[in-house]
Amino acid sequence: MTRDGTDQGPSFGEEIAQHAWRLSGRVVAGLGQLLLWVITGIGRALRPVALRLGAKVYGPPRPHPGAGHDGRTRVAPVGAQTTPMPGWSAAWREFAASWYFAPLTGVALVIAALAELAPQGTPPISVAGGFAVASTLPLVWRREFLRPVAAVALSAFAAGLLSGQELRFTTVFAALYTLYALGRHLPRQSAGALAVGTLATIGVIYLAAGSLDEVPWPATMVAALAAIGLGDARRVKESAERTEAEAEERNNETLTRLTAVQREQAVMRERARIARELHDVVAHSVSMIAVQAETAPYTLQDLSPQAREGYVEIARTAREALVEMRRLLGVLRADAGTGPESAPQPRLDRLPDLIDQHRGAGGGDARLEVRGDPRDLSATVELSAYRIVQEALTNARRHAPGADVRVELAFLNDRLAVRVRDTGASAPTMVLDPSQAAGGSGGPGGHGLVGMQERATMLGGRFSAGPATEGGFMVEAELPFVREETSRSDAHPVPPPGHDR
Structure with missing residues (x-):
């Protein structure tokens, strides 16, 4: 540094030493x-x-425990x-x-x-x-x-x-x-x-x-x-x-968090979809309550003033419940970003039509077997069973095109057992789209295995999905006629993304 405070930089000898060092x-x-x-x-x-x-x-080298989609045995590397x-x-x-x-x-x-x-x-x-x-x-x-x-x-x-x-x-x-x-x-x-x-x-x-x-x-x-x-x-x-x-x-941790968030979002969207479907069922029942309460004073004779006032109060409460349900449905539709569904909610009597649609959409042969004595079930149970079969058929067309599918309904003493098995490849399918990490989509806004799991859990039932011992892929669900007070942890967990269909 000179006397005036300016810095002249390193000298020629210092530069040579630095260059030699490097x-x-x-x-x-x-x-x-x-x-x-x-x-x-x-x-x-x-x-x-x-x-x-x-x-x-x-x-x-010994055979790897896993097998490829073509059924050939994998060999582990050296x-x-x-x-x-x-x-x-x-x-x-x-x-x-x-x-x-x-x-x-x-x-x-x-x-x-x-x-x-x-x-x-x-x-x-x-x-x-x-x-x-x-x-x-x-x-x-x-x-x-x-x-x-x-x-x-x-x-x-x-x-x-x-x-x-x-x-x-x-x-x-x-x-x-x-x-x-x-x-x-x-x-x-x-x-x-x-x-x-x-x-x-x-x-x-x-x-x-x-x-x-x-x-x-x-x-x-x-x-x-x-x-x-x-x-x-x-x-x-x-x-x-x-x-x-x-x-x-760090990438693995980020992917793990992202997968968890996407899975949680898929579950929330599926729950919103289920709630929109159940709204139609519950709204119909509440409407019937309101109509019956309003018409009771005109169809029943010798009603006391207190009874007439009670029927009026029942009708008014039912109408208010319908208004609140419509508001709730509006919130769910706003969150899910989908419009209203005008079609009536399906029940089990439409399963033959669903199987015919499966054949016409490029699926293989499909059969419906009913065991036990059919009985009248609640609309919620029938709707959940129908959607589970619909999701399973869609997954079969997507991951095992042309495979034969067998749909079984078993009316047991206290529950309805649903089983759908296809004869396609049982090896896990690699899921590339994060939105399908929950197992594909069986319908508008559906998310495959997550949706089926949520429907069974909502009724207090059990659900499982995975490769069948006889070959192919198996989806099983048990839907109680009366809801069991079981926690979500008691239900069979949905297979991890590596086993999704």
Whole structure:
């Protein structure tokens, strides 16, 4: 900064130092990436051999429990074998992840370094033994104190070479592994500085001592840079994998929330649709109450004034209830965004027409079987049974076109059992449209399995849907004649989206 307070920026020497710093880091990273490419290419070339060895070690591929839509058995990939892994492989993974892995391997390096001195007759308690121990023993604590441990080990290795000690395989391996560990944990700029310092140290050893005269200096420098670069490349890969895993976890959480919201919205729309349909049924009954109450004073003789006043009050209350129901229906229609339905609500006597429509719409052969003694049911029960059959037939046309369908109605002592089974493929169908995640649509505003579940639960009944044991897809519902006070958790849950039809 000048006297007038202006900043002149970095000097020419500072710019050269910054460029050299960045260039060293890029060189190390480029060398590590090049090594990764070479290793990856070798791995791809040896993949057929690896697959054969994997088949011998893990066993041949076994059929996957699932089956495809075409009925063919799926085979699990090599990475997802169902056979148990060999005990030694699992034990090695557990050993590598344990806290005592570093101490044991560090002690093993110390023993190997001292063992290299035996053929030359050098005792362990000597200068060479001291340098060998100092170059390897600190690696026992490499996981807890990497930088101090690396400083001690590399300094001892360099000091041993400068003092004229012979080059030994164990100490060289320990030094290269230490450089790799530093490159794996240090940031890119620090790895570049480490590379520059390592090259300078190698140059000093070549000039001041003859310990490395038997090794060409380019090979020594390339080995050191390769160790640092490979560690840096490994760090970048692990960081990318962690970032990708975190992003995938966030996406999964978002999709889970979105699916839950969409499913809740589908349930609310289906409940609104059911309520609009039930309005017509209840409104008709309330209208009959009002009409009967209004006409009673004219059809019944010798009514007291109190009775006449009671009938008038009943008629007035019924009319007010109709007005409130129409207001409620207006709110439901506004929320659902659909117009009024002028057609009368269907009952069970229209099931033959529904089955004929199914055949005419491209469905396969459909049969209706009635068991038990038919009886007069409430309009709500008959409407729910009709809609369940309608939804099931629509799903059969959509997911199993041309399949035969059998519709069964069983009049039991206290409930109506509805069963619809098609003979199509029983494998789950992949749902691509989020609006169909609840199982398709069986009619205007319907949502398949969710709608059937809601109708059965509304009556206190039970509902289930899924692949049939005889093949195809089965929809079953039990609708009590008198509503059971059961909670929603007692009803059979709707299958998850992976099993929707």
